[in-house]
Amino acid sequence: xxxxxxxxxxxxxxxxxxxxxxxxVVIGVVLLATLSVLIVLGxxxxxxxxxxxEAYRPRPTDQNIRREKxxxxxxxxxxxxxxxxxxxxxxxxxxKRRDDKAQAAQRRREEVAQKAQKERExxxxxxxxxxxxxxxxxxxxxxxxxxxxxxxxLHDLNDNKATGCAC
Numbered sequence: 001x002x003x004x005x006x007x008x009x010x011x012x013x014x015x016x017x018x019x020x021x022x023x024x025v026v027i028g029v030v031l032l033a034t035l036s037v038l039i040v041l042g043x044x045x046x047x048x049x050x051x052x053x054e055a056y057r058p059r060p061t062d063q064n065i066r067r068e069k070x071x072x073x074x075x076x077x078x079x080x081x082x083x084x085x086x087x088x089x090x091x092x093x094x095x096k097r098r099d100d101k102a103q104a105a106q107r108r109r110e111e112v113a114q115k116a117q118k119e120r121e122x123x124x125x126x127x128x129x130x131x132x133x134x135x136x137x138x139x140x141x142x143x144x145x146x147x148x149x150x151x152x153x154l155h156d157l158n159d160n161k162a163t164g165c166a167c
Contacts, residue, residue, distance in 0.1 A: 038071060051073055
């Protein structure tokens with residue numbers, strides 16, 4: 001019977017979050033290096049299709065001739081798209097960080113408020129317990145005083161009966 005390997009659960013860790021960013025950087029570096037090599041080679045070998053160097057001659061203004069699109073022409077279009085994509089990405093990341101900070105600050109404020117509320121409730125419960133203990137003490141003291149007074153009166157009454165004095 002084949003033993004199955006345990007599946008790795010996805011955890012939201014910094015390593016897991018940075019993996020797509022690492023791949024994006026690697027792909028960007030490879031593309032940039034490739035384009036740089038093509039441009040340099042276009043200058044060296046004067047490839048017309050690259051659109052740089054002496055082989056690249058803009059069309060004369062007096063002629064109505066369309067020249068073919070070169071690599072440089074396409075790259076100019078792509079630069080705009082890449083700039084918009086990077087700008088969007090940066091703005092989204094900035095907004096996300098700002099929202100995360102705001103949520104963290106809100107959680108901290110809520111935790112502080114909950115802690116303060118708990119402390120107030122504990123102080124109130126402590127105060128109620130102290131009040132109940134004091135009330136119980138006063139009730140017992142009153143009962144003892146009343147019992148002592150009654151006992152004293154009863155004792156005085158018994159003494160008066162024994163001596164025959166009617167007061």
